[in-house]
Amino acid sequence: MASSAKSAQFLMESRLTGASFESAQACFELGVAYSCGTGGVTIDLIEAHKWFNLAALGGSEEGQALRAEIAEEMTAREIAEAQRQARAWIAASQARAA
Template sequence: MSASWIKPVEFTPTDETATDMLVASCLAAAASGDLSAYFDLGVAYSTGSHGAPCDLIEAHKWFNLAAVGGYEDAAQCRSDVADEMSAREIAEAQRRAREWLAAGARRAA
């Protein structure tokens, strides 16, 4: 599996709208269950790149969702992010991941 939504580091959109669109397109793909989008969102939030703020809770959430779905590199990335987080932050990230899964189940019903 390759991360197809986030562009290489040398890609720098010329305006803020374009960077917002990168994250928005990942979120749309994630809503349809695209594991690469989950992983790419984790990368964006863990590094504060591609229009996403640096947010380790969100990064952990997305890496967790990718790992649960079977994306191979996501578990290691989740572990790396968790090393920089408090237990309370990890619990919040896990709560957000459960909410995302529950919302997806409601949409599918």
């Protein structure tokens, strides 16, 4: 199990680095990881929606499609929280770039 946790940590760290440089593909991959539990990551639809949203904003049509797909399984409050988190990520990214 420790190997699975280590693998999940590596996946998250490598994708977060890409996401911090505004890579739509890295954001999409984080969305997939959180929506499917890839690499031992705990499934979290709010996180998945946030990352798919950021991927969609970066031009990913796949991110847009999967965001809509998982939104069907979420409550309005969960979607609102995911959107809030996406806005916070954008604001933090802009602050780091400044």
